[in-house]
Structure formats: structure tokens, C-alpha cells
Amino acid sequence: MLKQFLTLFEDATKEQKPAYSFELATAALLSEIVNADNEVTEDERKAYQQQLKKHVNIDDEALALLLEEGNQTSEDAIDVVQFTRVVNEHCGSEEKANIIRSLWTIAYADKTLAPLEESTIRQIADLLYVPHSQFIKTKLDVKERQADD
Numbered sequence: 001m002l003k004q005f006l007t008l009f010e011d012a013t014k015e016q017k018p019a020y021s022f023e024l025a026t027a028a029l030l031s032e033i034v035n036a037d038n039e040v041t042e043d044e045r046k047a048y049q050q051q052l053k054k055h056v057n058i059d060d061e062a063l064a065l066l067l068e069e070g071n072q073t074s075e076d077a078i079d080v081v082q083f084t085r086v087v088n089e090h091c092g093s094e095e096k097a098n099i100i101r102s103l104w105t106i107a108y109a110d111k112t113l114a115p116l117e118e119s120t121i122r123q124i125a126d127l128l129y130v131p132h133s134q135f136i137k138t139k140l141d142v143k144e145r146q147a148d149d
Contacts, residue, residue: 019082019086020073020082020083020086021086022056022086022087022090022091023055023056023058023066024066024069024070024073025082025083025084025086025087026052026055026056026070026083026087026099027052027056027066027067027069027070027071027073027074028070028071028073028074028077028080028083029074029080029083029084029087029099029103029124030048030051030052030070030099030102030103030106031048031067031070031071031073031074031075032074032080032120032124033048033103033106033107033117033120033121034048034071034106035071035074035075036107036114036116036117036120037114037116037117039110039114041109041110043109043110043111044106044109044110046109047105047106047109048067048106049063049067050105051102051105051106052066052067052070052102054098054102055095055098055099055102080120080123080124080127081127084124084127084128087099087128088127088128088129091128093129093130096128096129096130097130097134097138099124099128100121100124100125100128100130100134100135100138101138101141101142103120103121103124104121104138104139104141104142104143105142105146107121108142108143108146111146121135121139122135
């Protein structure tokens with residue numbers, strides 16, 4: 001009897017599909033930074049679009065829909081764990097570092113870094129298993145590039 005129950009449970013977990021696609025999970029993570037400080041600027045919106053386009057290979061019409069859906073999904077979410085889980089399943093360490101770089105780019109788009117933005121990026125980096133040294137390196141690289149612009 002117990003064996004049948006365990007088999008049933010295993011079958012049910014095998015059939016479960018991820019709740020989010022890689023594209024939507026990435027859009028939601030990037031949107032977390034846009035909305036982190038409750039002051040969404042046009043520069044942050046533009047950076048969100050530019051950075052998302054680097055991570056997904058879709059046309060402009062689909063990108064516009066993904067931007068909206070990513071924002072809504074992020075707003076509806078309780079936490080970011082569900083999104084980082086999908087990214088962890090689909091990405092290697094280099095792509096995860098690129099996502100962290102995109103998060104920093106969005107955070108610095110308005111030329112200021114809110115403490116909540118940095119805290120959110122740190123949380124996402126931890127959940128993506130990005131080493132602290134990489135977290136700091138990407139932050140400094142983006143900050144330096146923003147200062148040069």
C-alpha cells in the first residue's frame with residue numbers, strides 16, 4: 001500500500017511542469033528591480049526593455065507582451081524564489097552573472113541606487129548561487145560604466 005502511494009506521489013511530481021518559462025521568470029526578476037524603490041522612472045523602463053532583450057530571443061511585439069507580463073507576474077509574486085528556481089534550471093554560471101549585471105544596469109539607470117534595490121539584487125544573487133565576488137564585480141563594472149556615460 002505504501003509503495004503504491006509513493007509511486008503515485010512520484011508520478012505526480014514528474015508530471016508537474018515549471019510554473020513559469022525561463023523568459024517570464026527572467027522578466028519578473030528584472031521587473032523586481034524596476035519596482036523595488038516604488039519610483040519607476042522612464043530610464044528604468046528603457047533599461048528593463050533593453051536588458052530583457054539581451055536574455056530572450058523574441059520579436060518586438062512578443063517582447064512588449066513579455067515586459068507587461070513580467071511586471072504583472074512580479075507584482076503578484078510573494079517572493080522571487082519561484083523565478084530563481086526556473087533560472088537555476090536553465091542557466092549556467094555565466095548567464096546567471098549576466099542576469100545580475102542586467103539587474104545592476106536597471107538599478108543604476110536612474111543614476112541612483114536605492115538600498116532596497118541593492119538588497120533585492122543581493123537576495124537574487126544568493127538564490128542564483130552567484131558568488132559574492134561576482135556580485136560585487138558586476139556592481140562595480142556597471143557603476144563605472146554608468147559614470148562614464
